[in-house]
Amino acid sequence: MTDSCFIAKLGHYIDLSTEEKQLLAALERDERDYPRHATVYQYEDVNRSFHIVRRGWLYSYIDLPDGRRQIVRVHQPGDLIGLPDLAFRQTTSALRACSETVICPMPKNALDTIFRRAPRLTALLFTLSNRDQVVFLELLRAIARMDARERLAHFLLDLASRLRITNPGMGSSFRLPLSQQEIADTIGLTNVYVSKTLGRLERDGMIARDGDRITLTDEPGLVELCSFVNRYQQVDTEWFPISDTAK
Amino acid sequence: MTDSCFIAKLGHYIDLSTEEKQLLAALERDERDYPRHATVYQYEDVNRSFHIVRRGWLYSYIDLPDGRRQIVRVHQPGDLIGLPDLAFRQTTSALRACSETVICPMPKNALDTIFRRAPRLTALLFTLSNRDQVVFLELLRAIARMDARERLAHFLLDLASRLRITNPGMGSSFRLPLSQQEIADTIGLTNVYVSKTLGRLERDGMIARDGDRITLTDEPGLVELCSFVNRYQQVDTEWFPISDTAK
DNA sequence: CGCCTTCTTGAATATTATCAAAGAACGTGG
DNA sequence: CCACGTTCTTTGATAATATTCAAGAAGGCG
Numbered sequence: 373m374t375d376s377c378f379i380a381k382l383g384h385y386i387d388l389s390t391e392e393k394q395l396l397a398a399l400e401r402d403e404r405d406y407p408r409h410a411t412v413y414q415y416e417d418v419n420r421s422f423h424i425v426r427r428g429w430l431y432s433y434i435d436l437p438d439g440r441r442q443i444v445r446v447h448q449p450g451d452l453i454g455l456p457d458l459a460f461r462q463t464t465s466a467l468r469a470c471s472e473t474v475i476c477p478m479p480k481n482a483l484d485t486i487f488r489r490a491p492r493l494t495a496l497l498f499t500l501s502n503r504d505q506v507v508f509l510e511l512l513r514a515i516a517r518m519d520a521r522e523r524l525a526h527f528l529l530d531l532a533s534r535l536r537i538t539n540p541g542m543g544s545s546f547r548l549p550l551s552q553q554e555i556a557d558t559i560g561l562t563n564v565y566v567s568k569t570l571g572r573l574e575r576d577g578m579i580a581r582d583g584d585r586i587t588l589t590d591e592p593g594l595v596e597l598c599s600f601v602n603r604y605q606q607v608d609t610e611w612f613p614i615s616d617t618a619k
Numbered sequence: 620m621t622d623s624c625f626i627a628k629l630g631h632y633i634d635l636s637t638e639e640k641q642l643l644a645a646l647e648r649d650e651r652d653y654p655r656h657a658t659v660y661q662y663e664d665v666n667r668s669f670h671i672v673r674r675g676w677l678y679s680y681i682d683l684p685d686g687r688r689q690i691v692r693v694h695q696p697g698d699l700i701g702l703p704d705l706a707f708r709q710t711t712s713a714l715r716a717c718s719e720t721v722i723c724p725m726p727k728n729a730l731d732t733i734f735r736r737a738p739r740l741t742a743l744l745f746t747l748s749n750r751d752q753v754v755f756l757e758l759l760r761a762i763a764r765m766d767a768r769e770r771l772a773h774f775l776l777d778l779a780s781r782l783r784i785t786n787p788g789m790g791s792s793f794r795l796p797l798s799q800q801e802i803a804d805t806i807g808l809t810n811v812y813v814s815k816t817l818g819r820l821e822r823d824g825m826i827a828r829d830g831d832r833i834t835l836t837d838e839p840g841l842v843e844l845c846s847f848v849n850r851y852q853q854v855d856t857e858w859f860p861i862s863d864t865a866k
Numbered sequence: 867c868g869c870c871t872t873c874t875t876g877a878a879t880a881t882t883a884t885c886a887a888a889g890a891a892c893g894t895g896g
Numbered sequence: 897c898c899a900c901g902t903t904c905t906t907t908g909a910t911a912a913t914a915t916t917c918a919a920g921a922a923g924g925c926g
Contacts, residue, residue: 456752457749458745459753491734505751505752505755506704508756509692510711511759512689519882546731552905555824590685603711798871809915811917815875815914
């Protein structure tokens with residue numbers, strides 16, 4: 373229970389009571405393994421579950437009829453996958469594992485227990501869901517209005533900021549288990565241009581690469597380049613109800 | 620109270636009880652007018668309120684340091700503005716009126732009452748917030764992976780679909796109170812290219828224009844063009860708690 | 867009627883995509 | 897442990913889409 377990245381991630385924002393932790397741990401009771409590149413579900417599958425990521429990275433994507441693909445979210449350990457699909461009976465994207473993964477499925481109505489018994493967790497989930505909305509809007513700005521170099525900077529900073537939540541001592545280096553085609557599908561470029569642009573960032577001394585390991589050698593420069601704001605570090609919890617799980 | 624577009628919009632998805640309607644109507648007690656092109660708030664203003672749109676259109680936008688602008692959401696009557704900012708003390712975008720508008724500000728913690736007294740409304744708001752997330756992800760796909768013609772089709776269909784919620788008999792024609800520069804800032808193009816692409820859509824017989832009035836003369840063609848899915852018509856409400864406002 | 871904003875149109879330019887091929891990395895099986 | 901096939905990355909040449917710049921037309925408002 374204490375090794376749950378999900379609990380760690382939520383615990384970053386508020387001090388969780390024992391009861392709250394127990395409620396959350398119950399969500400991760402079930403567990404499933406997927407190998408590298410496995411498809412967890414496809415577009416418009418019947419939508420029954422959320423998933424919490426325990427180990428490995430995954431991504432949600434939408435395909436266009438002609439084969440173009442858009443990755444709409446890269447998921448890391450501790451992430452909750454599928455909240456947007458709460459509103460629909462069928463999935464609105466497909467889910468695929470980047471590397472070997474362990475994820476915990478939970479039924480759509482598992483949230484009920486949280487909603488009824490833990491108002492403070494409800495407020496937190498609601499807040500984080502809206503926080504993610506802001507993250508998407510800023511991603512939209514990056515993709516719609518920035519050039520390849522700026523988009524790539526934004527992409528790398530976003531991933532690093534998220535890893536640091538569960539991994540505070542991470543430093544400026546991390547493993548990036550995505551191919552350049554997958555990076556391209558995330559930020560709206562081609563694999564070829566991602567290669568060229570990564571090369572340029574490297575020559576400019578802003579990043580360094582070693583296999584699938586990325587180091588942000590000039591993080592302030594990258595931040596400046598794309599006006600990055602870290603939305604993950606802190607959220608406003610002041611208006612939350614006090615922690616009485618029983619209510 | 621019955622003339623509230625917000626209540627009409629929510630009422631589209633579930634049958635609201637009298638108590639629920641009263642709770643919602645209370646949110647719109649306060650009311651403010653803004654003239655065309657007025658700024659309601661700026662980026663990083665202290666964030667105190669949500670807003671419900673009563674009349675007119677507005678948009679939320681983010682500027683880049685060099686003057687590039689991204690409009691992240693166009694707001695229509697009945698829309699709730701500012702939910703994403705719930706997570707932060709300062710606004711993450713600016714808000715501007717397209718035309719003369721009437722909006723109802725309400726404090727951040729006005730949601731408390733809803734959360735505590737109306738579980739079904741809570742579920743609906745949570746669901747609609749996540750529905751919007753899906754809408755953004757599909758917008759992301761459009762902007763990242765589609766060309767100008769497809770993006771424009773997506774943009775027009777999105778606006779029309781939303782208007783039809785409060786306006787079921789609307790047909791295929793509506794007023795579009797945005798300049799081409801503003802359209803460009805919404806879908807990541809330049810005003811010049813919007814002009815050229817609108818002209819092309821018109822010559823192709825897919826749309827017609829008359830002043831700021833747009834008619835979708837070949838809506839199936841537009842839908843086909845950008846693989847549009849109407850996410851506004853229906854959401855999954857089956858898992859909602861039953862309507863006992865008192866609880 | 868005249869000014870100001872918005873829209874249209876054309877020409878030149880730039881960024882990114884497409885195509886193609888070679889090189890590197892990786893896993894697998896002999 | 898090396899050979900081989902596969903996937904991923906790099907690099908160069910060419911093409912396409914969208915931008916930038918500029919100027920004229922149209923439309924709304926005082």
